[in-house]
Amino acid sequence: MPAETVRTRFAPSPTGYLHIGGVRTALFNWLFSRQHGGQFLLRVDDTDQQRNVEAALAPILHGFRWLGLDWDEGPEVGGAYGPYFQSQRGELYQAAVEQLLASGAAYRDFAKPEELQAEREAAEKAGRPFIYSRTWAAKTPAEASRFEAEGRQSVVRLKMPRQGELVLNDLIRGEVRFAWASEQDHVIQRADGSCLYHLASVVDDEAMRISHVIRAEEHLPNTPRQVFIAQSLGYTLPAYAHLPYVAEPGSKTKLSKRKLDKYLKNRDFAALMELGSSIARRAGFETTADTFNPVIVDFYERVGFLADALLNYLLLLGWSFDAEREEFSRDEMIEHFSLERVNKAPASFDPQKLLSFQDRAMQRLPLKQKVKKCLPFLQAAGLVSEPPPCDTGPYLSQVLTAAGDRVKVAGDVLDYAEFFMPDNAMPYDEAAFEKRLVKAPAAKALLADYVTELPSVAPFEPAALEAHLKTFIERKGVKIGDVVHAIRVAITGKAIGFGLFDALSILGRERSVQRINRALAIAQTKQPRPS
RNA sequence: GGCCCCGUCGUCUAGCGGUCUAGGACACCGGCCUUUCACGCCGGUAACACGGGUUCGAGUCCCGUCGGGGUCACCA
Numbered sequence: 176m177p178a179e180t181v182r183t184r185f186a187p188s189p190t191g192y193l194h195i196g197g198v199r200t201a202l203f204n205w206l207f208s209r210q211h212g213g214q215f216l217l218r219v220d221d222t223d224q225q226r227n228v229e230a231a232l233a234p235i236l237h238g239f240r241w242l243g244l245d246w247d248e249g250p251e252v253g254g255a256y257g258p259y260f261q262s263q264r265g266e267l268y269q270a271a272v273e274q275l276l277a278s279g280a281a282y283r284d285f286a287k288p289e290e291l292q293a294e295r296e297a298a299e300k301a302g303r304p305f306i307y308s309r310t311w312a313a314k315t316p317a318e319a320s321r322f323e324a325e326g327r328q329s330v331v332r333l334k335m336p337r338q339g340e341l342v343l344n345d346l347i348r349g350e351v352r353f354a355w356a357s358e359q360d361h362v363i364q365r366a367d368g369s370c371l372y373h374l375a376s377v378v379d380d381e382a383m384r385i386s387h388v389i390r391a392e393e394h395l396p397n398t399p400r401q402v403f404i405a406q407s408l409g410y411t412l413p414a415y416a417h418l419p420y421v422a423e424p425g426s427k428t429k430l431s432k433r434k435l436d437k438y439l440k441n442r443d444f445a446a447l448m449e450l451g452s453s454i455a456r457r458a459g460f461e462t463t464a465d466t467f468n469p470v471i472v473d474f475y476e477r478v479g480f481l482a483d484a485l486l487n488y489l490l491l492l493g494w495s496f497d498a499e500r501e502e503f504s505r506d507e508m509i510e511h512f513s514l515e516r517v518n519k520a521p522a523s524f525d526p527q528k529l530l531s532f533q534d535r536a537m538q539r540l541p542l543k544q545k546v547k548k549c550l551p552f553l554q555a556a557g558l559v560s561e562p563p564p565c566d567t568g569p570y571l572s573q574v575l576t577a578a579g580d581r582v583k584v585a586g587d588v589l590d591y592a593e594f595f596m597p598d599n600a601m602p603y604d605e606a607a608f609e610k611r612l613v614k615a616p617a618a619k620a621l622l623a624d625y626v627t628e629l630p631s632v633a634p635f636e637p638a639a640l641e642a643h644l645k646t647f648i649e650r651k652g653v654k655i656g657d658v659v660h661a662i663r664v665a666i667t668g669k670a671i672g673f674g675l676f677d678a679l680s681i682l683g684r685e686r687s688v689q690r691i692n693r694a695l696a697i698a699q700t701k702q703p704r705p706s
Numbered sequence: 707g708g709c710c711c712c713g714u715c716g717u718c719u720a721g722c723g724g725u726c727u728a729g730g731a732c733a734c735c736g737g738c739c740u741u742u743c744a745c746g747c748c749g750g751u752a753a754c755a756c757g758g759g760u761u762c763g764a765g766u767c768c769c770g771u772c773g774g775g776g777u778c779a780c781c782a
């Protein structure tokens with residue numbers, strides 16, 4: 176085999192969002208090219224010419240940048256084989272169409288839509304597959320002018336072989352066979368002269384010297400006609416590798432952006448969505464189902480996922496290294512990836528497993544970077560000004576250290592919003608306040624005594640605070656559980672949170688005392704309701 | 707329906723004829739740790755779709771059945 180350069184591509188159509196399944200396809204392309212020291216390119220499939228290609232492409236390119244999947248050629252970076260927008264490559268396609276027409280691999284077809292429809296229906300009725308009869312194919316220029324004189328319009332169709340078979344050697348699926356006779360004479364050029372995807376794709380892959388076409392399985396049935404085009408044009412075929420698609424959680428159906436409502440009935444998917452929504456709500460993000468949803472990559476960035484964790488999870492969705500290993504750094508992914516070890520069966524998207532990759536990646540993240548990741552969420556929520564005061568860094572570091580593994584995605588920092596609120600404006604979890612203070616006179620009394628002792632605890636740090644509380648409960652002859660919950664609710668407003676002594680220490684003596692006194696005062700005004 | 711693809715625990719997977727009374731991970735269940743919540747640790751439940759072959763021997767090879775999915779545009 177000749178040592179040719181490996182060049183792979185991902186060809187998004189500008190739809191305004193980056194689908195999670197698309198990312199996995201792009202990742203495999205990217206890994207394969209990086210591993211072989213080749214190039215990875217982005218080509219925009221905009222033959223359908225929409226109005227706002229640029230606007231619809233921006234979120235996609237943004238997603239690639241966030242993920243760190245850099246492209247060597249394509250939009251915004253250029254390259255020697257441009258332009259990288261199919262809408263700008265019309266002449267190439269036109270030339271290919273003419274060549275196909277000249278060689279007899281394609282023909283002008285003058286059938287009217289209703290005539291085609293009639294054939295289709297007849298075939299269906301007879302229970303046989305619909306293959307166009309070529310009744311309105313112009314065999315000679317004279318015939319073409321006659322059809323035109325009748326007022327017919329023409330498209331260009333592929334003249335597919337009607338016998339023999341195509342044996343395709345797919346890098347993932349092995350040998351796949353198709354009977355030529357069951358392939359339709361597909362249209363490659365519309366009546367208005369614009370060209371269709373299959374033609375454009377094949378022409379571009381050749382012009383851009385793509386060596387490996389790595390794409391999702393749904394393209395497998397398209398491959399024969401593309402091979403036919405390539406061969407008719409005298410191209411050398413790229414190697415094909417058809418990836419299994421990413422399926423819905425708990426199902427084998429292809430994951431699609433449109434079925435959010437259905438996925439929300441899946442417990443794990445709903446939990447992931449709720450995690451995101453709750454963060455978006457507290458951070459004050461504007462969200463719509465079109466842009467904020469776990470099928471779209473943007474979701475993960477906005478909620479505070481780590482790109483490496485997402486990529487690692489996606490890597491394992493359809494690919495494995497061995498029986499044990501699941502964690503891969505970016506360099507390790509590049510080193511170990513191989514198409515041979517890609518699975519053939521579709522893999523369903525598992526939100527919980529993704530979360531566990533994220534969880535572990537976050538645990539490994541150095542504190543400094545964690546701070547950097549979390550800060551924007553506090554700012555979005557209006558809890559920290561922009562630019563942040565200079566003591567924010569150290570303070571946030573303390574909070575994040577105390578929170579430890581509890582902050583799984585960066586947006587989770589909002590679980591500790593109370594540390595960034597003014598003491599007299601911190602809200603209380605009503606149920607917790609009621610249970611631990613209003614309805615717990617003993618705890619309330621202990622808390623009242625406890626707060627009077629706080630000024631003398633020194634240093635005001637976790638170890639000393641813990642030692643003090645220990646002697647406090649001994650003197651009172653109570654258990655730690657009798658007072659600890661009341662303190663927590665008083666200083667954080669919540670029943671749950673990280674270590675109590677860390678919380679006290681972070682807030683400091685003055686704020687702790689203030690918060691406890693405020694809680695005591697409010698509890699005083701509320702009569703315990705007889706239950 | 708035609709064509710094509712796929713089929714190991716709930717999920718992602720290891721397995722490329724014997725080392726599989728099927729291994730790992732996530733989830734789940736139980737326990738430990740513990741001021742709450744996480745984390746962590748220990749243990750447990752749980753799968754070769756079915757039927758025929760081939761073979762001394764099959765999760766692994768072949769055929770069939772069943773099941774699931776993809777695709778059948780002047781979309782990409």
